[in-house]
Amino acid sequence: MKKRILPAAALLLCLLLAGCGGTAPDGVRDPAPEETQSAETAQPEDGGEETPETEQEEPAEAGASGYPEFDLVRGTVPLNSGREMPVLGLGMFSLSDAQAENSTYWALKAGFRLIDTARIYGNEDAVGRGLRRAMDEGIVTREEVFITTKMWTSDFDDGDAAIDASLERLGVDYIDLMILHHSQPRNDTDAYRAMERAVEAGKLKSIGLSNYYEPEDFDRLAEAVTIPPAVLQNETHPYHQSGEMKEHIARYGTVLESWFPLGGRGNTRTLFEDPVISAIAEAHGVSSAQVIIRWHLQAGNICIPGSSNEQHIIEDHDVWDFELSEEEMARMAALERDERFADY
Numbered sequence: 001m002k003k004r005i006l007p008a009a010a011l012l013l014c015l016l017l018a019g020c021g022g023t024a025p026d027g028v029r030d031p032a033p034e035e036t037q038s039a040e041t042a043q044p045e046d047g048g049e050e051t052p053e054t055e056q057e058e059p060a061e062a063g064a065s066g067y068p069e070f071d072l073v074r075g076t077v078p079l080n081s082g083r084e085m086p087v088l089g090l091g092m093f094s095l096s097d098a099q100a101e102n103s104t105y106w107a108l109k110a111g112f113r114l115i116d117t118a119r120i121y122g123n124e125d126a127v128g129r130g131l132r133r134a135m136d137e138g139i140v141t142r143e144e145v146f147i148t149t150k151m152w153t154s155d156f157d158d159g160d161a162a163i164d165a166s167l168e169r170l171g172v173d174y175i176d177l178m179i180l181h182h183s184q185p186r187n188d189t190d191a192y193r194a195m196e197r198a199v200e201a202g203k204l205k206s207i208g209l210s211n212y213y214e215p216e217d218f219d220r221l222a223e224a225v226t227i228p229p230a231v232l233q234n235e236t237h238p239y240h241q242s243g244e245m246k247e248h249i250a251r252y253g254t255v256l257e258s259w260f261p262l263g264g265r266g267n268t269r270t271l272f273e274d275p276v277i278s279a280i281a282e283a284h285g286v287s288s289a290q291v292i293i294r295w296h297l298q299a300g301n302i303c304i305p306g307s308s309n310e311q312h313i314i315e316d317h318d319v320w321d322f323e324l325s326e327e328e329m330a331r332m333a334a335l336e337r338d339e340r341f342a343d344y
Helices: 010-014 097-112 124-136 153-170 188-200 213-220 244-254 267-272 275-284 286-298 310-317 327-335
Strands: 077-078 084-086 114-116 148-150 175-180 206-212 231-235 253-261
Touching: 010 310, 097 124, 097 148, 097 310, 114 124, 114 244, 124 148, 124 153, 148 153, 153 188, 153 253, 175 188, 175 231, 175 253, 188 206, 188 213, 213 244, 244 253, 267 275, 275 327, 286 310, 286 327
Parallel strands: 114 148, 148 175, 175 206, 206 231, 231 253
Antiparallel strands: 077 084
């Protein structure tokens, strides 16, 4: 159920209580750690699912532009690998082991079916524990959960070993999506070919890229390999909408996934307090975070906000019973500034 604006007295009481509605006492939700990573902020590494068949399924359906169409009733998008991917998930960037385990568990309990982590985050093993907690309680089966992880640049020279290490840390027999964490022309093609071998071996279901911001750089790799990237994960939010790359990757049937979907740490307040976003939120009786997430989904961006707060996680998933109008989507589109908050 979507959140409605509380009467003043109830709001005051709510603000005095911890964790109410995912808002801080100043009326703006605390910034949540979201999906991305840089070499400068990289964290050190930390440890009977059914192996999928490697045979490719039916190709993804695509709209008139060639870009895969989102199904916002089922909450999925078809990938060019023949698989389906949830369009809303939870990111694990900067979470400690305990936070990542709890957030994974809380997310699956709240209805999320996509969990996004990475080797460099150091919490793949914790994500695995959270997954097993949810499975042990009958909340989900392994097949219902879409696990994404990433290969870090220092592992590109031995991609086969990196894939096996991630499988072991996650405690799973296959990974739904593995992506290369950054462009690295020296050896990223070799690393990608290792992921292709893992697809053939049934260890990976889909493969993709992250932090490739120029069409030429994306083409450089995509034209040198056999399996086209299923997903491109780049910084994307209302102030940086990734329109050029999104249009470019449509020719490959590749889907855009947004990290920093709410602006990222230190920048969520900027987006939440934007007059356009806050006005749309007020009109629908929801939070600014929910408006931004809903905009991503209607715009065709897989969205992976992050949080270690259970109430924020519940709120971030509660975006299915309202819809932005064409006029509201146009107002959101007009916020484009081609302004990134990160430099990696």
